[in-house]
Amino acid sequence: MKRFASRSWRTIAASIVLVAAGSALAQEPGSLSLEDSPFAPPKPGQSQDSPADLTPRGLSLGELDWAPIASRCTFVRSDASGKAKADPLPEPGRDAGAQEGFGRFVFVTMVADNAGDGSPLERGYVMANGLVRELEKGKTSAGKDKAVVTNWRAAGEPRISVGLILTGSERMDDHAEYTGKMTVFWGDKKEEVPVRGRCG
Incomplete structure (x- = not known):
């Protein structure tokens, strides 16, 4: 016991x-x-949709302070006439050690390293209403008046679409510069800006 x-x-x-x-x-x-x-995550039974007061009432495009990292294409705002500004376009960054390529861009693309047999994956980045969005590259096709149109879409919420319409190119010493316009759609909001850029 x-x-x-x-x-x-x-x-x-x-x-x-x-x-x-x-x-x-x-x-x-x-x-x-x-x-x-x-x-x-939301509790069961709660809506995962944004409340009505969080729905954007306007669309404001920002600029990305893009450090010199491996970007393929970079685009800045141009003046309304489409003429290039006096400032030269920064070269897209190649690696973290490069000092050139830092700039304030309205649109940037990056390409993943092509380790496989397929074509490399390309993503675009834009800032809308203070939110940086990653975009998947869609279809590229010929547009009106000898323009080339590429569509980009956000994979998740909020749904943002970008239409990049390139209307001209100019061959420089070691690269080509492009002019055109970028149209950003977020819900029923739309903003269009003239752009110029270069690809590395």
């Missing part, structure tokens, strides 16, 4: 220690529950 009582007390004491340790871990200062996380 004495041995049974001793064993029972040890089991009870061990259980109390485990419960106390679990409570202490759960109550640590600075701990955060899943429900309190700003990135937690």
